[in-house]
Amino acid sequence: MDDGGLDTGFDAHLHADGVQFADDDARLLRAVDEEGSLNRAADALGRSYSRAHQRLTELEESFGPLVARQRGGSGGGGSQLTDEARELLARFERVRTEFTGTAEVExxxxxxxxxxxxxxxxxxxxxxxxxxxxxxxxxxxxxxxxxxxxxxxxxxxxxxxxxxxxxxxxxxxxxxxxxxxxxxxxxxxxxxxxxxxxxxxxxxxxxxxxxxxxxxxxxxxxxxxxxxxxxxxxxxxxxxxxxxxxxxx
Missing domain, CATH: 2.40.50.100 (RNA polymerase II/Efflux pump adaptor protein, barrel-sandwich hybrid domain)
Structure with missing residues (x-):
């Protein structure tokens, strides 16, 4: 959707600085939360790591820090969602819940x-x-x-x-x-x-x-x-x- 509206039947979107946050982005963040790393999240979603990393970078430039990364160490490193990411997901779910309930009849x-x-x-x-x-x-x-x-x-x-x-x-x-x-x-x-x-x-x-x-x-x-x-x-x-x-x- 262009900034300022909702489009593409039945999809809820959020916008910040011209960047759209949609279902695919929400799935990426949830996969990072479940898998504990961006690499494993990309594998689970059938996406390339480079593509997932590029998309995450685009999102963070507009929505703020979304994934906290830890390198190496005894636990082998990994990634976890920031508070900003969890709030973004919660806001997206609120929009989608209200949106779908209205969009079905209009x-x-x-x-x-x-x-x-x-x-x-x-x-x-x-x-x-x-x-x-x-x-x-x-x-x-x-x-x-x-x-x-x-x-x-x-x-x-x-x-x-x-x-x-x-x-x-x-x-x-x-x-x-x-x-x-x-x-x-x-x-x-x-x-x-x-x-x-x-x-x-x-x-x-x-x-x-x-x-x-x-x-x-x-x-x-x-x-x-x-x-x-x-x-x-x-x-x-x-x-x-x-x-x-x-x-x-």
Missing amino acids: ETVLSGRIVDRDGELATIETDAGRVRALVPSRASGVSNSKVQLSVRADAVTLHAPDDAPPESATSARNRFSGTVSVLEEGQAVARVVVTLDGDSETVNGERDGQSSLAALVTKSSVEKLDLHVGSKVVASFKATATRATAQED
Whole structure:
């Protein structure tokens, strides 16, 4: 996920200084705790030591000291987690617990028609604007076919308008500007509803009011983006994060 949001369905993330802490990182720290050394932890996870060491270094540069290493001695040396690492794991678990309980039920549904197609991907004209999405095989190649798109809140990333990466720099090609209309904060995760600007016309050349998009972000992202009702944001999500179903006319 880009800094400031949650994405890639069902994964909880933490961020610090542009570095993301996710499930794979939590597994690495737990393996160090169980195995007593980074080398044995890497073996247990089927990773190379150099790769595990490099990742740990990246994490420690952003999150602080995570593993205390002891060299040689009668016990043969080893590694153990720092208090900072245990707190990070506890915080990650709190985020994941709250996040999964919310993410399972929150989706944005958009209806539209296929206007273009490139292999398994199609361009769908919706009231919110054009969306790139995966479409079902029975709708493939059918111009103007009706489809319904579902976008999970955990797949949406929010950016400050001035900090949104250019389209060429990200795989999240679906990008919409809007205004935060709802902000509900939990202990670790916040639910955000963005009312989209809605300046794109529908396939019939008519506008059909404003659409909204739900997103889940961490509390740290709320603070970093200074989110509040009325904030201007850019919401983005990948084409592969959408689920499409064909509709009968």
